[in-house]
Amino acid sequence: MRRTTAALLGAGSVAWCLPALAPIVPPICSVFRIPRTRTGAGPAVCLTFDDGPHIEGTPAVLAVLADAGVTATFFLVGEQVVRAPALAAEIAAAGHAIGLHGYRHRNQLRLSPAALDDDYSRGAEAVAAATGVEPHAYRPAYGIFSAAGLALVHRRGWDPMLWSRWGRDWRRHTSAEKIAAKATEHLRAGDVVLLHDSDAYSAPGSWRRTAQALPLVLEAMSRRGLRGIGI
Numbered sequence: 001m002r003r004t005t006a007a008l009l010g011a012g013s014v015a016w017c018l019p020a021l022a023p024i025v026p027p028i029c030s031v032f033r034i035p036r037t038r039t040g041a042g043p044a045v046c047l048t049f050d051d052g053p054h055i056e057g058t059p060a061v062l063a064v065l066a067d068a069g070v071t072a073t074f075f076l077v078g079e080q081v082v083r084a085p086a087l088a089a090e091i092a093a094a095g096h097a098i099g100l101h102g103y104r105h106r107n108q109l110r111l112s113p114a115a116l117d118d119d120y121s122r123g124a125e126a127v128a129a130a131t132g133v134e135p136h137a138y139r140p141a142y143g144i145f146s147a148a149g150l151a152l153v154h155r156r157g158w159d160p161m162l163w164s165r166w167g168r169d170w171r172r173h174t175s176a177e178k179i180a181a182k183a184t185e186h187l188r189a190g191d192v193v194l195l196h197d198s199d200a201y202s203a204p205g206s207w208r209r210t211a212q213a214l215p216l217v218l219e220a221m222s223r224r225g226l227r228g229i230g231i
Contacts, residue, residue, distance in 0.1 A: 017109060017146070017147075018032075018147065019032050019034070019145040019146065019147055019149075019150045020108070020109055020144040020145060020146065022034050022143070022145065022162060023143040023144070023162055023163075029162060032145070032150055033154070033160070034145065034150070034160045034161075034162055035159070035160070035161055035162070035192075036162045036163060036164045036192060037164050037190040037191055037192055038190055038192055038229075038231060039190050041189075041190070041229055042189065043189045043225050043226050043227065044189060044190075044226060044227050044228070044229045045187065045189065045190075045191050045192075045193060045221055045226045045227070045228055045229070046072075046073060046191070046192040046193065046228075046229055046230065046231050047065075047070065047072035047073070047193050047195065047217070047228045048072060048073045048074075048075060048099070048139070048161075048163065048192060048193060048194055048195065048231070049061060049072060049073070049074050049075065049195050049196060049197040050075045050077075050101055050139065050194065050195075050196050050197075050198075051075075051077055051080070051101065051105065051196050051197065051198035051199075051200050051201055051202070052074055052076060052077070052080060052087075052091075052196075052197040052198040052200075053074070053076060053080055053081060053084045053087040053088050053091065053197070053198070054080065054084075054087075054197055054198035054199065054200060054207055055083075055084055055087065056207065057196075057197040057198050057199065057207025057208075057210065057211065058074075058084075058087055058090075058091065058197045058198065059087070059090075060197075060207065060208075060211035061197040061207075061210065061211055061214060062090065062091065062094060062096075064211060064214045064215055064218070065094075065096070065214075065228075066094065068215075068218050068228075070218060070227070070228035071094075071095050071096050071097070071228060071229055071230045072096050072097070072228060072229075072230055073096065073097040073098070073099050073137065073230045073231045074091050074096055074097070074098060074099065074197070075099040075100065075101035075137070075138075075139045075161075076088055076091075076098060076099070076100065076101055076123075076127050076131075076135075077101045077102060077103070077104070077105055077123070077198075077200070078100075078102065078103030078104070078119075078122055078123035078124075078125075078126035078127060079103055079104055079105075079126075080198065080200060081126045081127055081130050081131075082126055082130075085129070085130035086130075088127065088130040088131050089130055089131050089132070091131070092131040092132065092133050096230055097137070097230030097231050098127060098131055098133040098135050099135050099136075099137035099138060099139060099161065099231065100120070100123050100124055100127055100135040100137070100138045100139075100158075101123070101138075101139055101140075101141065102119050102120070102123050102140065102141055103119045103120075103122040103123035103126065104119060105141040105200070105201045106119070106141055107141060107142055107144055108140050108141070108144055108145055108146040108148075108149040109144060109146050111146070111149070112148075113148040113149075113152065116146070116148060116149050116152055117152055120138075120152060120153075120156065123135075135158070136157070136158055136159055137158065137159045137160075137161050137231050138153050138158045138159065138160055138161065139160070139161050139162065139163075140160075141201075143162050143163070143194075145160065159231075161192065161231060162192070163192045163193065163194035164190075164191045164192050164193075165182075165183055165184070165185070165186075165187060165191045165192070165193045165194070166182065166183060166193065166194040166195070167179035167180065167182050167183035167193070167194070167195050167210070167213060167217070168182055169183075169195055169196055169206060169209060169210045169213065170196055170199075170201075170202030170203060170206050171202075171203055171206070172203035172204075172206070174209060175209060176209050176210075176212035176213040176216060177213070177216065179195075179209055179210065179213035179217075180213040180214075180216035180217050180220065183195065183213070183217050184216075184217055184220040184221070187220065187221065187224060187226065188224075188226075189226060192231070193217070195210050195213075195214070195217075196210055197210065197211075
């Protein structure tokens with residue numbers, strides 16, 4: 001009986017955690033219907049920014065995008081939107097797509113289904129109140145879905161989204177050149193690129209390197225005949 005119980009508990013734990021492997025085990029994305037790319041948009045790349053809005057990082061990124069005439073998707077954190085609602089509204093007013101990154105930036109594996117459901121609701125309400133946009137795309141903190149978190153996303157009719165390229169721009173020891181090189185390595189149409197316009201949950205000042213890397217990313221896209229779009 002004890003062995004059976006232990007086996008059941010072990011199987012349950014695996015099922016709970018399995019979607020969390022999606023960012024590093026791409027085949028899991030197909031199994032759980034978690035897109036990493038965006039198809040059907042022609043020679044385009046989806047630039048995405050997580051963790052904002054940030055009072056300094058977001059305007060810096062918006063300025064670069066505006067100069068290039070490029071749109072992107074901003075996955076906003078509810079608690080950051082509450083701190084800077086006008087800045088969240090500015091993102092939407094500039095024509096960028098709005099996604100949800102939760103109300104708080106927490107690992108889903110540590111949260112109960114009820115806590116996740118509440119986080120989703122609070123986050124969506126904060127984003128909608130500030131931007132006038134009901135978010136339909138959702139990316140979890142750290143890219144980690146629990147089984148319950150993913151099921152709740154599907155139940156709400158939202159679109160889960162991860163990424164196929166990233167700049168690893170949250171790190172303390174990196175540079176604009178390294179971020180751009182990593183983000184555009186083997187870049188092709190349909191890729192979803194992950195960057196961050198905020199240092200709220202990463203190395204202090206990391207947004208500065210992202211803002212400096214963004215023109216290099218856009219130049220690399222242009223050389224390959226790729227344009228930037230929102231999700």
